[in-house]
Amino acid sequence: MNIQTIKNADSSTQITVKRAASTSTKPGASTAQPVAPAATEGSTISLSSTAALASHSSDIDTAKVEAIKAALKDGSYKIDSAAIADGMLGTARDLLRATSR
Known part of the structure; x- marks a missing residue:
């Protein structure tokens, strides 16, 4: 999984998450069926400056x-x-x- 965080000029934050493709090639390694991800290319979340400030409070x-x-x-x-x-x-x-x- 690749997570990239970008700070924008307006103090908002953009987070992009990309899932890696499954690397398991062993037959019978798992009995569960693979589930297709909701977004194959990645998902992007944008936080407002207020939300970004709230996420830094501890x-x-x-x-x-x-x-x-x-x-x-x-x-x-x-x-x-x-x-x-x-x-x-x-x-x-x-x-x-x-x-x-």
């Missing part, structure tokens, strides 16, 4: 990310497997309640 706490990277690098990062398991079980419970209604 909800990521970069200080926290850097702290985690440093802890991983020096080996002091601890993973709380019980908290992860509790979160996964809670999500599963919520999904089961939502589907049983």
Whole structure:
């Protein structure tokens, strides 16, 4: 897949996505049938200057990310497997309640 981003003079952004052709030639490699892409030549998306600005705003706490990277690098990062398991079980419970209604 080839993704090209172009900044226009009016501060809008144009993104072009081109899909690569399938390279699998092995017979029987997959039982699924290939699906034709919606646009064989590529798809183009244009963002207004407002949308382009919104896409650059970030909800990521970069200080926290850097702290985690440093802890991983020096080996002091601890993973709380019980908290992860509790979160996964809670999500599963919520999904089961939502589907049983």
